[in-house]
Amino acid sequence: MSTIIKRDVPLALTFLIGVVLIFEWFIPTGVGDTVGSAIREWGVIIGSFAIMVGAVGLYGRHARNIQRKGTDWLFSVWTIFIVSLFIVVGISLGYQNINYQWIYITIYQPLSASMYGAISFYIVASSYRVLRLKSREAAALLVPATILLLANTPLISSMWGGFSASGSWIMSVITEPAYRGIMIGTALGTLATGLRTLLGMETGWLGRKEEGE
Amino acid sequence: MSQTIWDRLENIPRQAYYTVLLILLCYTLVNPLGLPIRITGETKELYNLIEELPEDGVVLVDIAFGPGAMPELGPIFKAVMVHMFERPVRVIVMTLYTDGPQMYNQYVTTQLKPGTSFDKMYGVDYCFLGYSAGGITTMAELAKNMRFLETDVEGTPLDELKVMDGVNDYKDVDLVITFSTSSGGISSPTDWVLQWATPYDAPLACVVLKMMMPTVSPYYGSGQVLALVPGAGGSAEYELLVNRPGEGLSSTDALSVAHLTVIALMIFGNIGFFMQKYGRK
């Protein structure tokens, strides 16, 4: 396939669609709104087809693993079973159906909540490893972290309001301005990257230009 | 070479402190210790915003969390909904999250049962607009036209719902409350600031994960967000304010215990580090 099809056509489409959507956002018109809505709908439809592609790939990969009796092939059997269960029940009965709700609440919800809860263990491990008074920079991390930990411990902050006040001070005077700076930088970076993508300069996601780069 | 006690303090195996943490958390969740808590100004601000709503005021509630955040945002969502159901206000619930309808079913329909527990009628006092896939676009459209979604979750036209009487755009909404786990994804507080608070000066309150507080606090500091409440800790405080003890209060002890464990580990680790350092000298 020539580079025109592989690179130039996608870049041209990116530019055209980007310009249309920017135009629609900043200069609201009836035609612009209609075209913009249509483009967004196409995006949703393409995304849905992509899920089908992904699902086929997932089934294929796990089926090959089962056939070869590869690493942890029993988990591949389980994966295919669970994915199929959700698909069959969801499509045939609908997501509002009590049976779908049951498998959602008994399987998916607890797993999701458990993974979220597991974050706390990882944070403990990370804090224990990182918060050591090894240097001035480490002290700059350790001291505010300790004050904030104490401020956010309901038992400790109820004993003395000073912890909460100190914690609030650290958040509003040190953390907030730092985050504001990062957010401003990120916003500018987002704008620049968006512009580069629209103008076809950012081609990393297409695998880059041919040699000369 | 055998390990000294300072080596051991500095290198406690993760299996050990994971086990200790697990036991402490399980114990405090099953047997709450009743440790004292203090109601913070942040939680009181949200409470006051709802208390001061006019009679027949309209609140738009955005569910932007899923099962993963249920332990942290679920209890405060319930407590805030209880508060609103106890007041003569209209509540319009929406969600741009795929898990949002499940959260609504679980907390409002199944647990709170507004029809029987609060004498509130669906369609008259509250309604649920269901899930919309549009993300920030839907949010922007709703500010201009509150009937943009046309029907509620059951397909009833919004024009037929008494709760939507006189609610046409952002001007008719007295408060927006978002319960969000998202910092930059779908239905994040930033999106609400961008689409409602900044262009229209709409009153916006955010209930977020504790770890998201630093991200949203710049908007709170500038007045674009009127109240900013963390789920962890805020749940317990709000339950106390509405006098409905629940999961929030019972998990506060676990929160205290977890934090104290981290502080203890930090102390042990630093003691081990310093004793090794000065011991070598």
Add this chain to the structure above:
Amino acid sequence: MKHLPGLDAIDEAVGRAVEMGRPIMSNPGLGTLRGGPVTIAGLSVTAYVARQAARKGAKLIIPIAEAELLPVVYETVREIYVAEGVPEAFEPDQIQWLSPNQWAWTCAIQGLAEREKVAANVMIGSFAAEAMILAETFSRLKAFQVGGLTNTYQIPFFIAACDYTLIGDEMLAAGAYLSGDPEQVSTIATEDVFKILFVAIILIGAILTAAGSNTILSLLGM
């Protein structure tokens, strides 16, 4: 452009994977193409890692969350392997669509990392609450890690667990930095000009507001 140690370290990460005979994982994150520049930046870095892996003979694993990225990444990486003259080294299974669900995707990556004994991990893209879990998992495996994200509240977790971290717009400059293309670098320079302008407005605004004047606030329409 000033050196970004995090991006310079990607070559080191690939080299380490080759030396240890273990794979390198390049993770563009949870975002969609509709999510915009963050995902584009992540894909640019993934393409760069793929090129280095193809050149040096490292085994590459790319976990995908959003299915719409799968055909893009697949085609990009396959073309890179062909361009580097090693089409036979490309395996379709090295690009795996796992799940769009945040936690299922995280679990799958943890499992992959443990089974494959990943030597290096480059995760630059859109990450949310799972950032801590992923970073700690690879840290436990003693994998060399380069992280980058724009989600401000996850930055501390990456800093704690990764060897190198790219914060905010450093990550968004990845595409320009790795290409070295003067046109792209010029957009970074333009960004810097605007940053200086904003800093000036902030300073002047702070001084004026402290002196009791709301000129800047009125001008900015707040």
